[in-house]
Amino acid sequence: SQTIHQWPATLVQPVGSPLSLECTVEGTSNPNLYWYRQAAGRGLQLLFYSVGIGQISSEVPQNLSASRPQDRQFILSSKKLLLSDSGFYLCAWSVSGDSYNEQFFGPGTRLTVL
Amino acid sequence: QKEVEQNSGPLSVPEGAIASLNCTYSDRGSQSFFWYRQYSGKSPELIMFIYSNGDKEDGRFTAQLNKASQYVSLLIRDSQPSDSATYLCAVNVWGSQGNLIFGKGTKLSVKP
Numbered sequence: 314s315q316t317i318h319q320w321p322a323t324l325v326q327p328v329g330s331p332l333s334l335e336c337t338v339e340g341t342s343n344p345n346l347y348w349y350r351q352a353a354g355r356g357l358q359l360l361f362y363s364v365g366i367g368q369i370s371s372e373v374p375q376n377l378s379a380s381r382p383q384d385r386q387f388i389l390s391s392k393k394l395l396l397s398d399s400g401f402y403l404c405a406w407s408v409s410g411d412s413y414n415e416q417f418f419g420p421g422t423r424l425t426v427l
Numbered sequence: 428q429k430e431v432e433q434n435s436g437p438l439s440v441p442e443g444a445i446a447s448l449n450c451t452y453s454d455r456g457s458q459s460f461f462w463y464r465q466y467s468g469k470s471p472e473l474i475m476f477i478y479s480n481g482d483k484e485d486g487r488f489t490a491q492l493n494k495a496s497q498y499v500s501l502l503i504r505d506s507q508p509s510d511s512a513t514y515l516c517a518v519n520v521w522g523s524q525g526n527l528i529f530g531k532g533t534k535l536s537v538k539p
Contacts (some may be wrong), residue, residue: 356515356532357517359527403470412458412459413459417473421469427469
C-alpha cells in the first residue's frame with residue numbers, strides 16, 4: 314500500500330529565515346505530487362504540483378519554491394520566510410494518468426513564522 | 428474563476444440523525460467530485476468521490492451529484508460523535524492536470 318510522509322511535523326521559524334519541508338511517497342512509482350497550504354480560516358490553496366522529476370508547476374507566485382529531485386520526493390523551500398507564510402502545509406499525491414484525480418494527503422507540517 | 432462553495436456551519440445534528448452537507452461549484456467542465464474529512468489539527472482524509480449523476484453509497488456515507496444544478500452533497504446516516512469534523516468538498520476539472528478546487532469546508536458537530 315502507499316504511504317506518504319512529511320517532516321517535520323511542526324516548525325517554528327523567525328521571519329527572514331530559510332525553510333525546507335520534505336515529502337516522500339512509498340509504494341508507488343511516478344506519482345503526481347502536490348504542495349498545498351491551509352491558512353487559518355481559509356481553504357486549501359494549491360502552491361505547486363509536479364508530474365515528474367524536475368517538472369514543477371507553480372500556481373501562486375510568492376516567495377516559495379518547490380523541487381522534485383527524485384521520483385517520490387518533493388521539497389518545498391523558501392529563502393526568507395514572511396509572517397504570511399504561517400500555515401498548515403500539506404503534501405498530496407495522485408496516480409499518474411488518473412483522470413479522476415483522487416488525491417491523498419500526508420500528515421502535514423504546521424509552520425509558525427514569528 | 429472556478430469556485431466551490433460550502434456553508435461554513437457549524438452544522439449541529441444529534442447522534443443517530445442524518446447529516447446533510449452541501450456543495451455547489453461554478454465550472455460546468457467539472458468532472459469528478461470529492462469529499463474529504465478533516466479532524467481538527469489533522470490532514471484531510473478522502474472519504475468518497477463521485478463522477479456520475481446520481482447517488483453513490485459507501486457504508487453510512489452517500490454522495491449525491493447533480494451536474495445540471497452544479498450541486499454535490501454528502502449524507503451521513505446514523506451520525507456518530509466521531510463524525511464531528513470539517514468536511515471539504517473538492518472538484519476536479521478535466522484536463523486541469525490535477526488542480527482540485529477546494530471549498531472552505533463545513534464544520535459538523537454530532538451531539539451525543
